[in-house]
Amino acid sequence: MTKLLQTLFDGVAVGSLYALIALGYTMVYGILQFSNFAHSDIFMTGAWIAYVVSAAAGWAVIGGDTPPLYSGLVALLASMAFCGLLGFGIERLAYRPLRKAPRLNVLITAIGISLFLENIGQRKELFGTQPQKMPQLLPDTTLFTVADVNFRIVDLTVIAVALVLMGVLQWLVFRTRLGRAMRAVSYNIPVASLMGINVDRVISITFVIGSTLAAAAGFLYVMKYPGALKQPADSTWILLGLKCFVAAVIGGIGNVRGAMLGGVLIGLMEMFGAAYLSPHMRDIYVFSLLIIVLLVRPAGLLGKATVEKV
Amino acid sequence: MTQPNAAILDVQAISISFGGLKAVTDFSLSLPPGALQGLIGPNGAGKTTVFNLLTGVYTPQTGEILLAGERLNGQKPNRIAASGLARTFQNIRLFGDLTVLDNVRVACHVRAETGFAAAILRTRAHYGEEAAIRERAHRLLEIFGLSHRATDLARNLPYGDQRRLEIARALATGPKVLLLDEPAAGMNPQEKMALADLIAFVRREFGLTILLIEHDMGLVMRICERITVIDHGVTIARGTPAEIQADPAVIEAYLGAPDPPDASAEGP
Numbered sequence: 140m141t142k143l144l145q146t147l148f149d150g151v152a153v154g155s156l157y158a159l160i161a162l163g164y165t166m167v168y169g170i171l172q173f174s175n176f177a178h179s180d181i182f183m184t185g186a187w188i189a190y191v192v193s194a195a196a197g198w199a200v201i202g203g204d205t206p207p208l209y210s211g212l213v214a215l216l217a218s219m220a221f222c223g224l225l226g227f228g229i230e231r232l233a234y235r236p237l238r239k240a241p242r243l244n245v246l247i248t249a250i251g252i253s254l255f256l257e258n259i260g261q262r263k264e265l266f267g268t269q270p271q272k273m274p275q276l277l278p279d280t281t282l283f284t285v286a287d288v289n290f291r292i293v294d295l296t297v298i299a300v301a302l303v304l305m306g307v308l309q310w311l312v313f314r315t316r317l318g319r320a321m322r323a324v325s326y327n328i329p330v331a332s333l334m335g336i337n338v339d340r341v342i343s344i345t346f347v348i349g350s351t352l353a354a355a356a357g358f359l360y361v362m363k364y365p366g367a368l369k370q371p372a373d374s375t376w377i378l379l380g381l382k383c384f385v386a387a388v389i390g391g392i393g394n395v396r397g398a399m400l401g402g403v404l405i406g407l408m409e410m411f412g413a414a415y416l417s418p419h420m421r422d423i424y425v426f427s428l429l430i431i432v433l434l435v436r437p438a439g440l441l442g443k444a445t446v447e448k449v
Numbered sequence: 450m451t452q453p454n455a456a457i458l459d460v461q462a463i464s465i466s467f468g469g470l471k472a473v474t475d476f477s478l479s480l481p482p483g484a485l486q487g488l489i490g491p492n493g494a495g496k497t498t499v500f501n502l503l504t505g506v507y508t509p510q511t512g513e514i515l516l517a518g519e520r521l522n523g524q525k526p527n528r529i530a531a532s533g534l535a536r537t538f539q540n541i542r543l544f545g546d547l548t549v550l551d552n553v554r555v556a557c558h559v560r561a562e563t564g565f566a567a568a569i570l571r572t573r574a575h576y577g578e579e580a581a582i583r584e585r586a587h588r589l590l591e592i593f594g595l596s597h598r599a600t601d602l603a604r605n606l607p608y609g610d611q612r613r614l615e616i617a618r619a620l621a622t623g624p625k626v627l628l629l630d631e632p633a634a635g636m637n638p639q640e641k642m643a644l645a646d647l648i649a650f651v652r653r654e655f656g657l658t659i660l661l662i663e664h665d666m667g668l669v670m671r672i673c674e675r676i677t678v679i680d681h682g683v684t685i686a687r688g689t690p691a692e693i694q695a696d697p698a699v700i701e702a703y704l705g706a707p708d709p710p711d712a713s714a715e716g717p
Contacts, residue, residue: 316558316579319547323555326544333504335530335559335622 141287146414147407152294152363154406155301159356160383161390161398162308163349169325169393170345173242176249177229179380180256181222181350183371185357187266188218190273190368199274211276215300215358219351226350227343234346235339253377260371273365297359304355305399308348312395321345325393382409382425389432391442400440404428455518457482457658458534458626463502463512463522464682472498473682475512478660480626485652485659487673489666489693491702495682496662497539500628504536505529517625531559535624537615539631539662545604549595549614552603553586556621586621592651593617609640613647620651626658627651633665641665645672670694678702 160182167175192214193199198206233252237245260266277296281289312318323331324341332338360379361367367375386405390397405425412424432440456479464474473495480486490496501507503514505526514521521529535556544552561578590596593613598606603614612632619627632648633641645668652659663669669676670690678686678693680702686693693699 316554316561316582319551319555320558322547322551323544326546327542329506329526330538330542330544331555332526333506333530333536334556334618335527336555337527 142414144286144288146410148288148290148294150407150410151403152297152406153410154403155298155305156356156359156363156402157383157386157406158399158402159301159304159352159359160380161386161402162305162395163353164384165387165390165392165395165398166321166345166349168387169395170321170328170342171234171245173245174249174384174392175349176246176380176384177252177256178349178353179376179383180253180260181226181229182353182357182360182380182383183376184225184256184260185218185222185354186273186361186368187260187357187371188221188354189214189358189361190271191266192217193274193276194271198276199271201272205278206274206276211296211362214276215355218354218358222354222357223347223351226346226353230343230346235342257372257376266371268370270366270370271368273361273368275365277362293362297363300355300359304352308352308395311348317341317344378422382422385425385429389429389439391439394439394441397439397441404440456480456515457517458503458660459513459515460503461513461515463499463509463514465498465502465507465510471682473502473679476502476679476682476684477512478677480658480660482658483652483656485648485661485672485674487669487676487690488660488662488679489664489669489676490679494679494702496679497630498682499679500536500630500662503529503628504534527559530622530624533623533625534628535619535622535626536628537612537619537630537632539634541608541611541615543603543611543614543618545602547603548600549590549603549606550583550586550599552614552618553589553621554582556618557582557585557623560623589617589621592654593647608635612636612644616647616651620655624657626660629659629661629663631662631664633663633668641668644668648672 160178163178163181164175167173167178190199193206193210196210196213198210229252233248234245237248261268277293280292282292282295283290312321320331320336320341321344323334323336324338328338331341369375382405383402386401387398388401389404390399390401405428408424408428409421413421416424436442458478458480460476460478462475462477464476465472476499478486488496488499498507502509503521505521505524505528509522512522516529516532516534519532521532521534524532544555547555561582562574587596587599590599593616595610595614595617598610603611606614612635616629616632629648633644636644648659648661649672651657661669661673673690676686676688676690676693677684678696678699685698685702686696688696
């Protein structure tokens with residue numbers, strides 16, 4: 140019983156991280172119909188920026204003072220702001236000139252951006268090639284224990300921040316003027332433009348939102364796994380990005396709620412597989428889920444079967 | 450500056466060709482404020498291309514488009530919509546995944562003063578404006594008899610309702626000039642009559658100038674004051690409905706030229 144509950148809790152915590160990243164993939168796909176494979180590197184950059192900011196503030200000194208309580212918030216906001224700008228810049232400089240180019244060109248550009256970010260990140264002026272350990276910006280204590288399940292502050296923070304951000308996004312997309320414009324652009328770019336919507340602006344904002352969510356996920360990820368900062372070009376980032384892309388596809392790519400659902404499902408799948416089957420094959424469970432979902436519902440769980448747009 | 454009697458939409462010799470195909474050649478048009486003009490021609494004559502040129506989907510290779518004295522060619526479609534030129538589409542292009550109300554509201558944004566930042570920060574000005582947009586959208590839906598469907602997704606509407614919603618959405622952008630691309634296509638005679646009344650009503654109500662593409666000659670002849678006829682991208686006639694009906698060039702374009710007397714004699 141304890142094991143079941145503990146796994147459930149861990150699965151939801153990891154899953155909400157995945158969901159945050161999956162949202163970035165799905166939002167860009169929903170509007171531009173291409174997979175932004177540079178998204179995993181935005182997430183990576185977010186994680187490293189959180190470290191760089193902590194180091195600059197003197198919170199990363201081993202054996203130093205306990206970082207102040209607000210340190211987590213500072214690192215989170217700094218990395219969201221930086222990645223928001225980064226996402227804006229990437230769209231403006233790399234993708235916008237290709238707006239009318241074939242999808243394949245854009246996809247290859249995305250892979251190029253991805254490699255560029257990974258390798259420029261290895262420069263010693265930036266993040267370097269040394270593995271770093273993320274300082275504990277959040278107190279590493281168990282807040283409470285229910286039925287022998289430990290609810291750690293870190294995990295609860297991950298879930299809380301993810302829920303708040305997803306709630307804000309949900310509100311933004313379905314309740315505001317900006318969201319209406321985003322949905323219209325996502326349905327048909329040329330017609331949205333003819334109805335007076337500034338499509339370029341909406342696309343920019345979409346990239347900024349997706350990137351800030353990825354940055355938040357990056358921060359939360361290194362809070363949860365302080366040893367994850369091996370190298371900017373380490374393959375764990377790519378694998379994580381891939382998993383979150385899978386989450387978006389499982390939920391129905393282009394569907395905001397689907398990405399949230401897919402992320403949580405994948406987190407649960409991974410944690411339950413690791414706990415009850417074998418911890419060495421956790422990636423296999425995720426991709427098996429993908430295969431099953433694609434066989435049963437090719438458009439994803441919440442995706443609609445594609446109909447020809449007239 | 451525009452004189453009181455100057456054309457609200459002044460199109461001077463615009464042309465576009467795709468590869469070797471001259472789709473539209475030296476198309477000119479001058480719409481006085483409040484006019485209701487028809488644009489007709491056989492299939493493939495270039496009528497919709499003219500609309501695409503006017504609304505910025507294509508950029509004219511030659512010529513000038515002036516809306517109330519403001520030069521439109523080369524501008525982006527959303528700038529042109531903001532300047533006061535709105536359109537509907539020959540094959541319906543609503544935002545199918547949005548509700549009927551949201552289709553209209555999203556088109557209202559172009560007249561909104563407060564930006565996206567205000568939308569996120571929920572300023573007081575933004576609240577007031579959102580309320581005004583909602584009210585305006587509901588009023589448009591009421592005029593078009595769509596109030597009871599406001600919360601339905603646009604793609605679930607019956608065909609005739611979708612056609613009317615397209616016009617409502619175009620009006621929501623607050624146009625000076627409205628371009629209607631075959632608004633009566635696929636409608637039965639009763640619906641066409643109702644549509645003609647509706648067009649007349651919104652023209653008065655919103656002080657619109659209208660340019661209409663339509664294949665139903667009965668409708669065109671009844672409601673348009675002047676008509677321009679194009680064929681193969683070239684303007685072949687201009688005039689009142691009566692003049693157009695009697696014009697030999699128009700008859701030829703629609704029915705083909707009578708065979709020369711000796712043509713059949715040389716058959717295989």
